[in-house]
Structures are given as structure tokens and as C-alpha cells.
Amino acid sequence: MPTEILMPALSPTMEEGTLAKWLVKEGDTVSSGDLLAEIETDKATMEFEAVDEGVIGKILVAEGTEGVKVNQPIAVLLEEGESADDIGETAAPNAEAKPEAKDEGAEADDSAGEKAGKAPVPREAQPGPVDGAAGKSDTRAPAAPKDAEGQRIFASPLARRIAKDKGLDLTTIEGSGPKGRIVKADVLGAAESGAAKAQAPAKTEAPAQPQGGKPAMAPAGLSSDAVLKMYADREFTEVKLDGMRKTIAARLTEAKQTIPHFYLRRDIRIDALLKFRAELNRQLEGRGVKLSVNDFIIKACALALQSVPKANAVWAGDRVLELKPSDVAVAVAIEGGLFTPVLKDAESKSLSKLSSEMKDLAARARDRKLAPHEYQGGSFAVSNLGMFGIDNFDAVINPPHGAILAVGAGVKKPVVDADGAVSVATVMSVTLSVDHRVIDGALGAELLQAIVENLETPMVMLA
Structure with a gap:
């Protein structure tokens, strides 16, 4: 056939x-x-x-x-x-x-x-659902539920099946799909965070409100129809979302809703780094190698993860995975979104090797030619907006990473030396966004201190 x-x-x-x-x-x-x-x-x-x-x-x-x-x-x-x-x-x-x-x-x-x-x-005898739930391909999804006002709640059949199996109430889950539709990732996220209430028999009255009269979950954002009506009398251009932008929106919403972020900030004096980089680039000029400040930052983070191994970890739902190698992801801006290609085993690679590998990954990222294994994984990420003149910012963690370092521009500022004298130094502000489920405050501070030491004494990274 x-x-x-x-x-x-x-x-x-x-x-x-x-x-x-x-x-x-x-x-x-x-x-x-x-x-x-x-x-x-x-x-x-x-x-x-x-x-x-x-x-x-x-x-x-x-x-x-x-x-x-x-x-x-x-x-x-x-x-x-x-x-x-x-x-x-x-x-x-x-x-x-x-x-x-x-x-x-x-x-x-x-x-x-x-x-x-x-x-x-x-081609397959009986392909199951996308999540690979064996033996459930013939199980029909429950009927689409309705909210307290009798309006249908739109959810994919797979999401309804998962919600039924896990005893979750779809009326309490916010959808990230088109027009707020609930998809598989929303249900799994709610199950993991315990945000959804157990399903109860249908009632004609509205669900009970928790103490204080507030809803069980934050209300969903405005619908597209509501926003269009709000700006109906204004001139605008409607930009269609491609798959990348939809995924970025869904993952960042998931990250801010489900990851308990906290932030650690430090100023780093990088005059020694800039001087060391200039000297290395002079020596490497004949080989066509030009190191960037970002190359040193990647190396500093990779070595710091080795010196603080408990922080080289990812969140895995019901457990934490502590990685042995330092696989560092780096945010690369492209038209319409961003990639986070991963530099694997970064702790063991030379600065020139990291530089050439990063240039290759960034170029292919901009052409959207990266293979999935090149942008998935890693335990830690670097996002550098210093080249755009940003002094400091807070980055959103890319799950399942344990942390991300936001890097600002190096700016000349007055500083007080150890002997109390005032001088001028080039200072770079960084913020470490940390997943509190994976890394506690003291451990995060230890990791950031190791990063600072590597960047303020860059020759140590070659030892």
C-alpha cells in the first residue's frame, strides 16, 4: 500500500x-x-x-x-x-x-x-503522540472544557489528555499557543510548578476564590482582539510572528513564571584584561587571530564553573544535574530573534580556539544554519550587550540552565584604591541571574567571585 x-x-x-x-x-x-x-x-x-x-x-x-x-x-x-x-x-x-x-x-x-x-x-505502525507516550495513541482526548461563564477553553487534544492524566484543571492554566491556546508545554509546566488545581466536578457557579478574593493565578494578558480594538484608530503595521519569535515568547514567559530568579551584581576592573588582550592580539596577528573581550569572559566563566563545580548545574524537574564539563552558551542576536550556541568543554580550549569557534557559530547562527545539537544544552550562558553601550542589565535564565551572566560596557570611572587614593579605572558591570532551585545565594556569590578574579587577573586563565 x-x-x-x-x-x-x-x-x-x-x-x-x-x-x-x-x-x-x-x-x-x-x-x-x-x-x-x-x-x-x-x-x-x-x-x-x-x-x-x-x-x-x-x-x-x-x-x-x-x-x-x-x-x-x-x-x-x-x-x-x-x-x-x-x-x-x-x-x-x-x-x-x-x-x-x-x-x-x-x-x-x-x-x-x-x-x-x-x-x-x-511509515510507523502506530505513531504515538509527540511526547512519546507509548500505548496512548488510541486514547481520545476529553471534551474541550468550559470556564465559569460557559466559554470554551481552547487546548490541544494532547494537552487535554495530559491534564486529565495528571488531574489538572485547564481553567487555571494560561496558554502560550496561538490566541492563548493551551499546549503540551503549558500543562507540563503547570504540573511541575503545582500551579494548576486538581480537576473537580463541573458546577454551575463560579469557582471559589482563595482567601482575600484574588484569583488562583494571575490573569492572562490582553487578547489580540482586545489590543487591536484599543489601537483601531491608530496607524500601525502588523508584524506576523515566525516560529522563532513564538518560541522565544513562550520560553521567556515560562522562564519568568516558573524560575525563581535572583540577581547578584559586581563591578569588574578590566584595565589589566584590556592590556593583556592587546598584547596577545599583537602576538597573534600573524596567525590572523583577534581575541575579543567576550572570548575572555567565556573562558573566565568556564574556569569559574570548574572551580565552583556545585554551580555547574541544571534543573531537571525533580532533581539537579551537576555537569563535569563547562558547556557555556552565548547569546547571539540575529534578525528577528536570537540563538544561544553552546561552546562545549570551554574550560579545556585555548582562547584562540574559543574565538574561532565562537565566530563560526555566530556566523552560522545569523544564517540560521546551526544544527540543534549546537544550540541545545549547556549549564550556563553569557549575554553581552556592552558593545551596544548598555551599562548593566538583568538577563532572563534560559531553562534548564542554572545561571546567566549579563555583561555591560567597560566604562572609565573614578575608583578608590586599597590605600584610599582615588584613580580612574575601566569598570565593567555584570549581573549574574541565578535559578534559586539550583544555586543558593552563597554559592552564586562564590561563582561570581571566581569569574571576577579570572577577569581581573587574566594571566591566571592561561596557567
């Missing part, structure tokens, strides 16, 4: 993507390894290869379609001796791709299985 080609998961966290471009057309013969399409994830555009050989019998998802779910059929492959007549009727492949057109389309992935007898045989 004809075989469905499914939307691939091009990274461990990918749940949906944009089918940017088809590289084949109906009737084309393909072999294993041939390029079929270009898929845009939230971070990059990647090429999708054929696994089997055959003829492209039917393209189910047009190029340019956004929000195509992982494991959704996107095309049908015909084997030898088969024709387009063998395809028959195929379930709507992208019912959730455009929820704004019809909210009821969110139910399509539950009902698609009813047409299995008419659809082509999928």
Missing part, C-alpha cells in the same frame, strides 16, 4: 514546523537520501531526506504552510506497481496548522484515526 511521509522531528524539542519549500513534485522518483523538502523549525531551516525509494504520489501539505505538527502526513510515497488511484482518501494532514481559521479544527488529530481504513499506511 502507499506510504505516508510524515513531518519529521528535526530536534528533540520540535513539536511543529513550517514546510518552507518542496524540493520535489508529484510524479518525481526519489531514492533513499534524496532531498525532499526544506523544513523551518523555531531555530533553523533544515533539509529533509527521503528514507525509502518510490514515486511522490501526492503532496498533502503545500509549501509555506506553518504549524505542521510532527508526525503529520505531508506527502504520499508510491512503491513500484502502485498508482495515484491506490491512494484513496487521506485524512486532513494539517488540521491544526491554522487554528485561527476554525478552532474546532483542533480536534482533527483525535478523529483522524477514524479514517485509518481509507488512509495510506503510515
